[in-house]
Amino acid sequence: MSRPITKAPGRHRALTILLAALAVTACGTATPYRPETPGQSSRGGYSDQQIEANRYRVTFRGNSLTARETVETYLLYRAAQLTVERGYDWFIMADRQTDKRTRTYIDRPFGPGPYGFWGPYWRYHGRGFGWHHWDPFWGDPFWDRTVDVRTVDRYEASAEIVLGRGRKPDDPRAFDARQVMTNLGPRIVLPR
Numbered sequence: 001m002s003r004p005i006t007k008a009p010g011r012h013r014a015l016t017i018l019l020a021a022l023a024v025t026a027c028g029t030a031t032p033y034r035p036e037t038p039g040q041s042s043r044g045g046y047s048d049q050q051i052e053a054n055r056y057r058v059t060f061r062g063n064s065l066t067a068r069e070t071v072e073t074y075l076l077y078r079a080a081q082l083t084v085e086r087g088y089d090w091f092i093m094a095d096r097q098t099d100k101r102t103r104t105y106i107d108r109p110f111g112p113g114p115y116g117f118w119g120p121y122w123r124y125h126g127r128g129f130g131w132h133h134w135d136p137f138w139g140d141p142f143w144d145r146t147v148d149v150r151t152v153d154r155y156e157a158s159a160e161i162v163l164g165r166g167r168k169p170d171d172p173r174a175f176d177a178r179q180v181m182t183n184l185g186p187r188i189v190l191p192r
Helices: 009-027 068-085 177-187
Strands: 045-052 055-061 090-107 122-126 130-134 148-164 174-176
Touching: 045 068, 055 068, 068 090, 068 148, 068 174, 068 177, 174 177
Parallel strands: none
Antiparallel strands: 045 055, 055 148, 090 148, 090 174, 122 130
16 A cells, blocks of 8 residues: 655745745845836835936835935935936935924823723822833833834935936036946945
């Protein structure tokens, strides 16, 4: 009598662990230089919009692991790349800004339950410090060390650029597009 062939459970387990590790690695990296996916701005990337014949609005959004300097570098690189793609030689940053979006996440020990988000609240008087309070929504590291408070920063840089041909004007806001691409190119991380 022959025995049925079964897959080795060790292979299945190893494959599952490998796939889980790849998923965690994919989520745990800074936003690479790529176009933003429509409807998924939380993933980040660049986008541009034509305003006039030679004027564009360029934006780069990073995720929570992307540093401000990286976001601003990618914005500058995208402006240079767009300039060359459109057949121009230089661009001027008419307007530029970087926004920081900060969100605080609190791991609450008292989450939704039969009473909604109800939880205990205490006031106490500390010597020399006056009155204090503790509640599970904000936590107090003096009172409860199980509350996990995380602050996440995300950066978004945007600029209006004016494109031009020929010799670059003598303006500190003007950039030679090809020089920008040459100098910043080694710092650009493309998606895998």
